[in-house]
Amino acid sequence: MESTHLIPVQLVCKHYKIPVAFINTLQEFQLIELAVEKDTHFIHKKQLKKVEKIARLHYDLDINIEGIDAIYNLLEQVNTLKREVKNLNNRLRLYEDF
Numbered sequence: 001m002e003s004t005h006l007i008p009v010q011l012v013c014k015h016y017k018i019p020v021a022f023i024n025t026l027q028e029f030q031l032i033e034l035a036v037e038k039d040t041h042f043i044h045k046k047q048l049k050k051v052e053k054i055a056r057l058h059y060d061l062d063i064n065i066e067g068i069d070a071i072y073n074l075l076e077q078v079n080t081l082k083r084e085v086k087n088l089n090n091r092l093r094l095y096e097d098f
Contacts, residue, residue: 006035006042018055026054029069 013020023043026032032051035042043051057063057071 005045006037007045007048009034009041009043012043012048012051016052016055018059022055022058023051025065026051029065031065031069031072 009020009023012018013023023032023034023041027034031054032043032047035044054068054072057068058065063071
């Protein structure tokens with residue numbers, strides 16, 4: 001990961017008003033990836049939206065990390081199935097034109 005796209009975990013936690021332990025838990029559940037440079041943990045800026053969504057699910061809706069993990073796995077499966085249906089529909093249209 002390029003260092004220009006990395007944001008220190010401390011800064012993210014301060015901005016979203018969440019504890020660093022929460023970010024570490026997200027990494028333990030493999031919901032996010034952290035980069036480490038010179039003993040400092042960083043989050044890639046592409047993952048900020050995901051961190052924000054997870055924080056809202058956890059703190060606003062009181063969903064535990066295990067539930068969030070299940071939700072994200074199910075959403076990933078839904079998105080995969082949507083892509084597959086779209087690809088199959090495109091292939092079907094190709095044959096319908098004949």
